[in-house]
Amino acid sequence: MSLLSAIFCIFILISLSALVSCSELALASARNIKLQIMAKEGDIRALEVLSMQDNPGSFITVVQVALNAVAILAGVVGESAISPYLLSLVHIEALASVLSFIIVTSLFVLFADLMPKRFAMSNAETLAVKMVRPMMVLIFIFKPLIWVFDGGANLLFKLFGVSTLRQDDMTSEDIYAVMDAGAQAGVIKHQEHHLIENIFEMQERTVTSVMTKREHIVYFDVDTPHDTIVETMIQQPHHKFLVCLEDDLEQTVGYVLSRTFLALVIKKEEVKLTDPSILRTVLFIPDTLTLFDVLETFKSTGSDFAAIVNEYALVVGVITLKDVMSIVMGELVTVDDQPIVQRTENSWLIDGMTPIDDVIRTLNIVNLPGAENYETISGFMMYMLRKIPKKTDIIEHSGFHFEILDTENLKINQLLVTKTDNVTGLLPSTDDKMVKP
DSSP states (O other): OOHHHHHHHHHEEEEHHHHHHHEEEEEEHHOHHHHHHHTTTHHHHHHHHHHHHTTHEEEEEEEEHHHHHHHHHHHIIIIIHHHHHHHHHHOOHHHHHHHEEEEEEEEIIIIIIHHHHHHHTTTHHHHHHHEEEEHHHHHHHHHHHHHHHHHHHHHHHHTTTTTOOOOOOHHHHHHHHHHHHHHTSSSSSSSHHHHHHHHHHTTTTTTTGEEEEEGGEEEEETTTOHHHHHHHHSSSSSSSEEEEOOOOOOEEEEEEEEEHHHHHHHTTTOOOOOOOOTOBEEEETTTOOOOHOOOHHEEEEEEHHHEEEOOSEEEEEEEEEHHHHHHHHHGGGSSSSEEEEEEEETTTEEESOOOBBHHHHHTTOOTTTTTGGSSSSHHHHHHTTTTTTTTTTTEEETEEEEEEEEETTEEEEEEEEEEEEEEOOOEEETTTTEEOO
């Protein structure tokens, strides 16, 4: 074989190898989501790619047979045609063989492997739908070889108990990763990204992280004086008030709407809290429900207000539909009292009863120690200080400085959180002395 013929043969072999390598990576790495979108848009080839991915043994066998055959043939051509030409230049047979091997191998690595695979990674779905039918033809041609090699591989996998089924189940982590990539690429807006994250978070956060806690519930006893009820409704920003017997929340009989009660008062009608026309049945839900469960419960019952009960049948709080939707909509919902107020670029004023999940999201802190032991930032401070917090107590954690500004009756009212450049891990401080826990 002449040198020119050998070069032409090697060029053809490199092209075949590049085509097979490109097809292999494209078919293997094509993303299911994009293929499903392409199939819905009418490209039937996308369904064929999905089918091939579900049973990859056949096309992997064809690819390996083709690549190995081409590589062996290229070695034969290089040795028979290129080595004699190099021998006439270097006059050393061994050196000529080595140079022939290096040249042919380098050409294959660059043009038949690296470049095609990098191109396939960048255009996986497009190439996959274009190459799936030629690959199906090759599978049909090499059916006997596939039966032998793929059958042998399946037998060995079965013998060793190794599963070869492709797992393409989409998890919430996968969706988070897709959203993050979309946000970084500018495909998803910041508000949209935040909204989708909040929806998934509803399945993890329990109702206790959002509810109005028992000590903040404004309620009426059935015997509360009429004037006191009116004054309280005017002064309080709430629209719904629980009604109970003997001033005991565990004996709640229902709730009243302030606008309904006050409307009757304006009309100078005699009205009592126990009047069936204004007393509504209250929905009781357990404190173990997630926010998603609460939303589903509100939807099925037609309610937008519920009292929350713990395992001891004690009322621990109340929640409204607005509370749930404020978690979903996040910054898109306007609330009167912001629990987290950004004072400067690197400092925040935070209410002590703010759910720790909201603090984590706002400050972008990860791996809070003992997070399962508390629900609010007050609980975090108490957990780390190992005592009842008091004013001026300080904690340093992950580059943030937590300082208690105000307390009342053993409760933290407000904290100042400042971002620092020094990430010190975790150092609590009491009485203005920094000590390790």
